[in-house]
Amino acid sequence: MALNRIPLQSVLKMAVSGFFIFVICLFAACEQKPTASETRELEKASSIQKVEDFQKQHRATADWFSVLDSVSPYTLEIQEALLSGDDSPRLLIADLLDVSKNGEEIIASFGNEWIETEPLFRLRMTPEQAKEIVKVVPEEDRLLASFVLAFRPQSVTRPILRLDAEKNDEYAEVEVQNSQATIITGDCIAWQYLGAKGINMSDFLESQTK
Numbered sequence: 235m236a237l238n239r240i241p242l243q244s245v246l247k248m249a250v251s252g253f254f255i256f257v258i259c260l261f262a263a264c265e266q267k268p269t270a271s272e273t274r275e276l277e278k279a280s281s282i283q284k285v286e287d288f289q290k291q292h293r294a295t296a297d298w299f300s301v302l303d304s305v306s307p308y309t310l311e312i313q314e315a316l317l318s319g320d321d322s323p324r325l326l327i328a329d330l331l332d333v334s335k336n337g338e339e340i341i342a343s344f345g346n347e348w349i350e351t352e353p354l355f356r357l358r359m360t361p362e363q364a365k366e367i368v369k370v371v372p373e374e375d376r377l378l379a380s381f382v383l384a385f386r387p388q389s390v391t392r393p394i395l396r397l398d399a400e401k402n403d404e405y406a407e408v409e410v411q412n413s414q415a416t417i418i419t420g421d422c423i424a425w426q427y428l429g430a431k432g433i434n435m436s437d438f439l440e441s442q443t444k
Contacts, residue, residue: 274431281433282441285327285382288426292384294325296442299435302416303349309392312351312416316387323384323423327435328355330371330379333364340364342422344381346434352415357385357422370427380432387420 268276289296301307301315316324328344331354335341342364344355359367371379393415 277429277431278433278437281380281428281431282438284426284428285325285433285438288382288384288424289325292323292325292424294323294384296325296435296439298324299326299439302351302353303436307351309390309416312418313390316390316418321386323386324420325435326355326383326385327428327433327438328353328381328383330367330376330381333359333368342367344383353418354415355385355418355420357383357420359422363422363425367425367427372430375430378430380428380430380434381425382428382432383425384423385420386423387418389417389419391417393417 288294298315301311304311326344328346331343331345333340333342340359340361340363341356342359344357346353367381
């Protein structure tokens with residue numbers, strides 16, 4: 235019985251092809267998925283880029299926030315940082331807490347819970363803005379909805395007292411305490427949704443100093 239002879243050149247081609255296939259499979263096997271920490275850093279970098287683009291588009295200033303984020307600032311210091319100087323929009327990154335209607339006014343409330351002054355931003359919106367902002371947040375993300383905004387501040391106040399209520403099956407208790415909350419009102423110029431895993435103002439300001 236005659237044996238089929240394979241030319242040496244064909245054998246070499248097959249060997250080289252097999253080697254490259256082996257190398258490709260080896261690299262594919264070694265490729266690792268990003269860790270949770272690496273994924274978070276990528277998401278953070280993406281959010282920072284979105285905020286930078288938004289800030290340039292609306293020419294919004296962010297330096298005022300360092301006063302609000304300082305240790306126990308006086309209301310006067312916050313007022314001067316927000317209400318003094320030029321009339322340029324202020325940049326804000328905060329979580330959407332609520333949207334409500336009072337007469338003809340539509341107010342969107344935003345907060346930064348990690349800040350000692352417990353700022354509450356109550357910003358007037360147009361009906362179109364309010365309609366869109368309610369639609370953009372998925373229902374499962376409503377407790378973590380992070381936004382970047384450009385707004386024009388109008389007032390800064392701090393209530394003197396705060397009521398804390400506690401209730402269980404046996405009793406109800408109301409406690410009167412000194413308020414640390416700062417209420418900031420103004421007009422919303424523009425907003426952009428950053429998602430449920432966005433960044434905060436401190437993250438953004440820190441990125442601008444690197």
